[in-house]
Amino acid sequence: xxxxxxxxxxxPTPKPAHAPEPVRRRRxxxxxxxxxxxxxxxxxxxxxxxxxxxAALTALNGIGIVAxxxxxxxxxxxxxDTPEPTAKPxxxxxxxxxxALGIGxxxxxxxxxxxxxxxxxxxxxxxxxGAAVVWREADEAQRRRWRDGxxxxxxxxxxxxxxxxxxxxxxxxxxxxxxxxSSYGIDQLRFALLAVVATLGGAAVLTVPLWxxxxxxxGEERRVRIRTEERAEIAAHLHDSVLQTLxxxxxQSEHPxxxxxxxxxxxxxxxxxxxxxxxxxxDRPTTLSAAVAKASGEVEDQFALAVQQVVVGDCDLxxxxxxxxxxxxxxxxxxxxxxxxxEISVYGEVEPxxxxxxxxxxxxxxxxxxxxxxxxxxxxSIRGRMDRHGGEVRLxxxxxxxxxxxxxxxxxxxxxxxxxxxxxxx
Amino acid sequence: xxxxxxxxxxxxxxxxxxFRAGVRAELDSITDEVDVVGEAGSVxxxxxxxxxxxxxxxxxxxxxxxxxxxxxLRQVRTTLPDVVFLALSVSDAAEDVIAVIRAGARGYVTKxxxxxxxxRAVVRVSDGDAVFSPRLAGFVLDAFADRPGAAPISDPxxxxxxxxxxxxxxxxxxxxxxxxxxxxLFISVKTVETHVSSVLRKTQLxxxxxxxxxxxxxxxx
Numbered sequence: 001x002x003x004x005x006x007x008x009x010x011x012p013t014p015k016p017a018h019a020p021e022p023v024r025r026r027r028x029x030x031x032x033x034x035x036x037x038x039x040x041x042x043x044x045x046x047x048x049x050x051x052x053x054x055a056a057l058t059a060l061n062g063i064g065i066v067a068x069x070x071x072x073x074x075x076x077x078x079x080x081d082t083p084e085p086t087a088k089p090x091x092x093x094x095x096x097x098x099x100a101l102g103i104g105x106x107x108x109x110x111x112x113x114x115x116x117x118x119x120x121x122x123x124x125x126x127x128x129x130g131a132a133v134v135w136r137e138a139d140e141a142q143r144r145r146w147r148d149g150x151x152x153x154x155x156x157x158x159x160x161x162x163x164x165x166x167x168x169x170x171x172x173x174x175x176x177x178x179x180x181x182s183s184y185g186i187d188q189l190r191f192a193l194l195a196v197v198a199t200l201g202g203a204a205v206l207t208v209p210l211w212x213x214x215x216x217x218x219g220e221e222r223r224v225r226i227r228t229e230e231r232a233e234i235a236a237h238l239h240d241s242v243l244q245t246l247x248x249x250x251x252q253s254e255h256p257x258x259x260x261x262x263x264x265x266x267x268x269x270x271x272x273x274x275x276x277x278x279x280x281x282x283d284r285p286t287t288l289s290a291a292v293a294k295a296s297g298e299v300e301d302q303f304a305l306a307v308q309q310v311v312v313g314d315c316d317l318x319x320x321x322x323x324x325x326x327x328x329x330x331x332x333x334x335x336x337x338x339x340x341x342x343e344i345s346v347y348g349e350v351e352p353x354x355x356x357x358x359x360x361x362x363x364x365x366x367x368x369x370x371x372x373x374x375x376x377x378x379x380x381s382i383r384g385r386m387d388r389h390g391g392e393v394r395l396x397x398x399x400x401x402x403x404x405x406x407x408x409x410x411x412x413x414x415x416x417x418x419x420x421x422x423x424x425x426x
Numbered sequence: 427x428x429x430x431x432x433x434x435x436x437x438x439x440x441x442x443x444x445f446r447a448g449v450r451a452e453l454d455s456i457t458d459e460v461d462v463v464g465e466a467g468s469v470x471x472x473x474x475x476x477x478x479x480x481x482x483x484x485x486x487x488x489x490x491x492x493x494x495x496x497x498x499l500r501q502v503r504t505t506l507p508d509v510v511f512l513a514l515s516v517s518d519a520a521e522d523v524i525a526v527i528r529a530g531a532r533g534y535v536t537k538x539x540x541x542x543x544x545x546r547a548v549v550r551v552s553d554g555d556a557v558f559s560p561r562l563a564g565f566v567l568d569a570f571a572d573r574p575g576a577a578p579i580s581d582p583x584x585x586x587x588x589x590x591x592x593x594x595x596x597x598x599x600x601x602x603x604x605x606x607x608x609x610x611l612f613i614s615v616k617t618v619e620t621h622v623s624s625v626l627r628k629t630q631l632x633x634x635x636x637x638x639x640x641x642x643x644x645x646x647x
Contacts, residue, residue, distance in 0.1 A: 275519065306538070310564035310599045313571060345560060345601025349567075358600045404600075 024078040025071075031095045033136060035071045038078070051095055055102030059109050064102060065128070072135060123179035130171025137164045241269055261304035268297050288321055288355065289314045292348050295329035299344070303336035306343045313350035315411070321355060323389040324409040330381040331359035331405040339363025339403060354410045362402040382407075433458055434552045437481035438465035439472040439498060440514070441490045445537070449485070452541040460548050469493055473501045481509060482552045488515035488526050488534075499529035512551045514539075520565040528630050533557025555619050556626040563598035566629050584632040587625065594621040 023042040026034030036054060040047035057064030103125075180189050245266040252258040285291040289311040296307035317325070328346065335344045341363040348357045378395075382405065386393045390410055397403040436453065438446045450462045464479045466472035469492045476484060476498070484502075486495040493500075495513055502509065511531040513523065516538075523534050532551045535544065536559060547557045558566070570587050587595070590611075597607045604622075608615045 308560055308601060310560045312564050312567045312599065347560070347564070347596070347600040349596065349599075360601050 023071075023075050025075050027078050031092065031099065032068070032132060033072045034077070035068055035075065036095075038075060039071070048091075048094065048098075051098045055098045055105065058102035059105030061109065062106050065106070123175040123177075123182070125175070126178070127172045127175025130168045130173075130175060133168030133171065134165055137161055137168065237273065241273075242266060257304045260306075261301065264300050264304075264306060265297070268300070286317055287314050288317055288325070288348060288350060291317050291322070291325040292328065292346060292357070295325055296332065296346055299329065299332040299336055303333070305336055305341065307332060307346055308343060309346040309348075311348040311350075315350050315355070318412060320389040320391065320409050320412070323385050324355060324357060324391060324407055327382045327385045327391070327393070327407055328357045328359055328405075330385075331407070334378065334382075334405075335359060335361040335363065335403065338366070341402075350411075352411070354408050356409075357407045358404060359407070360402065360404040365397045365399045365402050367397075367399055433461040434483055434548055435463045435479070435481045436460050436548060437463060437472075437476055437479055437484045439467075439476075439484060439490075439495070440465075440487040441467050442487075443467060445487075449544075453545065456541050457545050460545055469497050469501075472498045476502050476509060477505065480506065483548050484509055484511045485514050485548070486511050486526070486531060488513050488522050494522070495526045495531070496529040499526065499531065503530045510551045510554075512547060512557060514544075520568065523562060523565055524569060524629065527562070527626070530630070532626065533559075534562040535559045536561060556622045558595070558598050558622055558625070560599045560601050563595045566625060567592070567595050567599065569629065570632075581632070584628050587628065591621050591625050591628075594618055595625060598622075 023038050026037035026041070028034075030037055036050040037047050040050045043050070054064040054068055057067060177189075180192065184192070245262050249259050249262050252262065285294050292309055292311050296309040299305075300307050315321070328348075332344055332346065335341065339361040341361045343361075345360045346357065347360075348355065383393050385391075386407060386409070392408040394406040394408075395403070396406070438449060440446050440449075446465045446467070450465065453460050453462055460483075463481055464475050466475045469490060472484075472486075484498075486498060488495045490497075495511075495515075499511055511526075513526045513531040513534040514537055515523065515526075515534070516536065527534060532554075533547060533556050535547050535557060539547070539559070551557050570585075570592075593611060594607055597610060602610065604615050604618045607618050611618075
């Protein structure tokens with residue numbers, strides 16, 4: 001008879017030392033459905049012996065098959081992420097051998113004991129194999145669902161899955177069909193088929209509302225789950241960022257500067273998260289506006305002041321523009337260190353031919369002539385850097401009224417489309 | 427300014443009670459130039475309250491449930507054309523801010539503005555001037571930028587900024603005060619105000635911004 005039970009793979013599993021876990025079918029290392037392997041794991045014996053027992057039972061009028069099928073139905077699969085031992089090839093062969101042996105024994109015993117004769121058994125076997133294929137595919141679909149999270153589907157994904165299910169269904173249909181034809185003849189079969197189809201159709205129509213409700217419930221359930229997940233994600237984010245910062249602020253409430261710095265930093269972070277800008281690339285911004293925002297943020301954090309930044313237009317960051325942003329950052333740092341102000345304004349504008357950045361404070365200002373020789377900030381970090389990349393620096397400062405550093409960098413003509421390329425068409 | 431005689435009567439609209447309380451406390455404590463005469467936490471409340479109190483200036487949150495600041499403007503502007511609105515928001519989204527300006531607000535400041543500056547802005551809009559924070563100036567410059575994908579210019583009067591207006595906006599975006607802009611461009615403060623008002627009018631009436639690549643799309647072509 002047919003299919004023998006056989007389980008899969010092999011490998012002695014580590015003995016469950018203490019409290020045995022509930023039986024779980026194996027996911028990997030299986031020959032049919034992992035039932036034998038699961039039972040073996042549960043009992044802590046070699047899977048070979050379990051298979052042998054199934055094969056032997058199969059010889060007794062196919063009881064082994066029935067037992068195997070029932071276990072398949074009622075024993076859940078192991079969770080997808082459980083580690084599974086790998087099977088040695090010969091164990092797999094051994095298992096297949098046992099399957100064949102079980103089937104052979106069942107056939108022989110069937111022939112000998114008479115009541116189940118060959119012409120019934122044949123088609124039945126075909127039907128059972130078909131059923132096994134479909135069930136196996138259902139296991140696969142479930143496994144995939146575990147893996148892919150929310151995605152669902154009866155059959156899982158992939159053409160191969162569909163083909164397997166269809167061929168399984170075909171096998172079942174052929175098996176049953178042949179069985180019926182040989183028992184009752186074509187005419188009766190036709191009648192029976194019609195009756196069955198009519199009954200199924202009637203049942204389907206009657207239960208339509210049920211199906212619809214089922215589908216709706218499923219959809220609703222999925223929506224709720226997605227919403228819950230989103231909520232959880234937001235909650236996690238708020239906890240990690242905002243709540244922590246609020247706690248810090250309470251602790252630092254004696255130090256207004258520190259509170260301000262924390263609040264600004266948190267505000268920026270939250271804003272980036274909410275408006276989804278630029279910022280997972282926090283390591284390396286790719287556009288001018290993102291780079292300016294990042295530099296401003298760093299200065300804010302470092303010096304506990306506010307940097308009001310506005311960028312008009314945007315373009316991709318290239319080598320020269322990176323230098324421009326670095327120079328601008330240096331200018332901000334200078335302002336933060338020396339101007340004695342609580343706010344700096346940064347304005348960037350992308351024009352067709354060049355990019356301009358202005359860094360301005362309303363602080364002390366200074367006399368450029370009087371800057372000590374050993375101060376390199378302006379000379380090297382700003383002017384030197386801009387010169388090397390073909391840019392230009394202008395400085396406006398008046399003692400007592402503040403300072404504005406004006407940085408201009410020509411754009412490469414091939415550069416990415418800027419905010420204001422003059423040609424409309426491309 | 428009108429300050430010495432009667433204080434400017436201000437109405438606060440914001441769905442965060444905490445924020446309203448904060449602004450109210452600060453405005454009350456630092457100056458006599460403004461007087462908070464009422465507040466509302468929702469669009470409906472605001473419409474009723476403004477109609478009842480008839481304030482000089484409404485400080486209007488851009489983001490609120492049920493349509494936000496723009497909805498309040500829509501419902502009140504027709505009946506009370508004399509009430510002046512100043513948008514106040516934490517929003518970074520250009521289209522939200524521009525929407526409120528287009529609905530009739532006379533300016534936009536961010537909520538991080540200092541109290542003194544807020545008072546100055548309130549007094550200024552109550553005098554009929556426009557208030558452009560650097561950020562709003564940046565948004566408007568972006569909106570009028572001549573870039574691929576922008577709406578065609580159907581009315582040059584409305585759809586283009588004059589070079590002078592552009593200069594003024596740029597300086598605003600760079601953080602300059604009106605007085606500083608005036609001396610930078612060798613014009614009077616009054617002229618700066620005229621330019622800003624004219625930019626405000628264009629922002630409200632032009633369709634230019636509608637096809638510009640705003641916000642999400644504001645970045646590269």
